[in-house]
Amino acid sequence: MAEAKTPTPRRNRLDWLMQTAWTTWRLFSKNELFNHAAAVSLYFLLSAAPLVMLTLYATNLLERWAAGSVPGTILLAAVYDQFHLDTLRQFGIIPAKTKLAAGGVGLLTLVLASRGLLNALQSAFRVIFPADSKRRFVVSWAIPLLIVPLAFLLILLGVAARGVLEFLAQPSLLGSARAGALEAASSLLSLLTVWALTFFAFWRLPLKPPPLRATLWVSALAALSLVILATGFGHFFSAEKYRALYGALAGVVFVLIGIYFISVTFFAWAQCLYAVTKVDVAALERLFLGSEGQGANRLENLAFSGINRLLDKYGQSLPAGSVLIHQGETGNLSYYLYSGRVALYKDGPHGSPLGHIEQGELFGEMAYLLGEPRSATVVAETDITVLALPPQLLEELMRYSAPFSRRIIGSLCQRLKVMNQAK
Template sequence: MRTPALAPARGTLAWLLQLGYTTWRLFSRNGLTNHAAATAFYFLLSATPLLLLLSYALQLLGHIAENSVPATILMAALYEQLQLEHLTALGFIPRQTQLAAGGVGLVTLLLSSRGLVNAVNGAFKVIFPEQNRRNVVVSWVLPLVILPVLFLLMGLAALAQTTLSFLARNDFIGAGNAHVLQALNSAFGFAMVWALLFAAYWRLPRQHPRARDAAAFALGAAASLAALLLLSGVFFKLESYRSLYGALGGVVFVLIGGYFAFLLLYLWAQALYAYGKADITALEKLFLAGSGAGAGKLEGYVFGDTQRLLAKYGQVHPPGHALIEEGDDSKTAYFLYAGRAAVYKNVDGGRRRLGELNEGQLFGEMAYLLNEKRTASVVADGEITVLALPPQILEELMRHSAPLSRRIIDILCQRLERMNLASPG
């Protein structure tokens, strides 16, 4: 037996093309743009009560600044960098905040936070099917803990970045030191976002992906969000944008930015799911190629190169080689890619030829589906090329593709009927 070879660059390119196509097809079919819009709305709703909390913090900071130079510098940095005076003048931040209003803001924050977490969890249920039901207590407590902690960490990172920018601009600690601290603070913020995405990609799906896969796709998502943040910063600074939207520009901008951020979040999550299904999808297209499935031109081009599958699952056997021996306990299924094979049944006095297998046929699946020993032998008529499929791959194929499952069941019924007719008596 030998295995077909494949150039590494060609295999990687084919895999990336199939992964990208599968990701986009699933992303479009699952309607994740609507999920992103709903999540962005809850994000904006969750961020709104934070303005009340910010006003509390400013009032407290103002009292501390009366007797503290560092607090005075921090307050000046916040007002200058975040333009808080303009927000206060426009009415977004109240000058005097009452306790009752703060209580309403906290309740709104908690309820909207739960809606945000539920929206994310709902999207992940669509991306990663077969999610388990979460405990009622956890479903209520978890959102109330995650979002306040998340906003607190984001606020601390933004506060540190703002303060460092103010200190560098006014030459309090030196431009060089400030830039180093800003870089460290940015790295900390990036690591925080990556850790959050990693936890979501790894733990939210019921069938947890491998930790290293979740970490790699979380890194891609974090990098994409960082690029989006940089582009958003450039776009928001354009004077035409401010003059067009006026006072509500910030709200509109946050909503649009949140929408695209969650689009990226779900797109990378969908890519993580497709990563585990790339081979399954390619095998499905190969097996159904001759069954009238009617793949389009783009799909035919993406999955037309079968060399990657041959390099991973393919086997080449010489004439007379027995792939399957009657009575064996093996459960591997095979797809006949090239060549012909004969099917034999042991009878009194020798072996009886039941028929032959041609290119494009799947065989050997009965042992796994019926959980029995091999019921017949399969021998190569000439040199043949097959794809060997372990039981877990066959199980994934049947769960992933209803047309392929129907085809396998139909073939199984036909073979059982032929074997019954061939049996003596």
């Protein structure tokens, strides 16, 4: 193998970003999240009626209050503007008036009808964040009853507050300086609302919550991209053009496309969050298996060409003659021989030779997997560089990569065969 260069923090960060991006894309494609996004879009349309009914019911209450109240009038105008209710009524998506029990739809029915949407989200998250456990039946039914109303309430409050801030930010009311400050506060409020919802979804929907710090950062980036997407969507997709093309179905098609793009972006960042926690595992798999595990292409070779980050994090360099493992000792570290050559001995470094291990091979994993003391002494015949892997990382590697697990099983069989022949 080529000699590793001295790692630098900047280069390590660049390697980490490239490997995270590639792992995200590979897993996103493997998990067919485009199809999951389409399913969520469809379920959103099927379950959008409860949300629309709740919005209209709240609007009716606001209209009664706004009849004799200036603040109510301001809030009502904000709701109409932020939810584009006039446009939705023009498209015929929602009726002009509604009551809470319109069409036999009660409040409980509205909440339960949204279960399909949440189930679609949970189904995608089970693919993105695989886990062996399952939620309890009672919890799985209780979550939609709590999340959907809370999420709707948070969105409604955030949109209403943003609309009020935008109304007050008119230069004719406060002057240009204060108006600019309120507009900035309005944009920040929208971003914080989306971030809160995104963080809650990334943190609570997976059966095993991801690391808090990574969740905070990735959800912030996801919220920013979702706000940018929602802001720019109207510039690239004209509702009027869809109305001319699809007629009465224009509103449905327009909403479907918008939700689809939002779902794709949302799932892509969720997959990125999982990739952040598995980037070392993916890089180690690529190092151990080379191109045999995934059918590597040029982009993958470029992303995983840098070994310095792994050497800096897990690497150990030892001179010739060093004893890396003593027979009979207890230990749970596994080692990957990056460069050099080691020898195996029975009964100490001066005992009976059992064989050699060349660079590119994994060793030391048998004691951990079998729960036994070290079965041989390992001595460096030349100057060596190894990657010392803690047991939890080895476990993640075996769960993450079936080809790696098969290689581990094959290696164990060969080692046991050699040990039996030496007896």
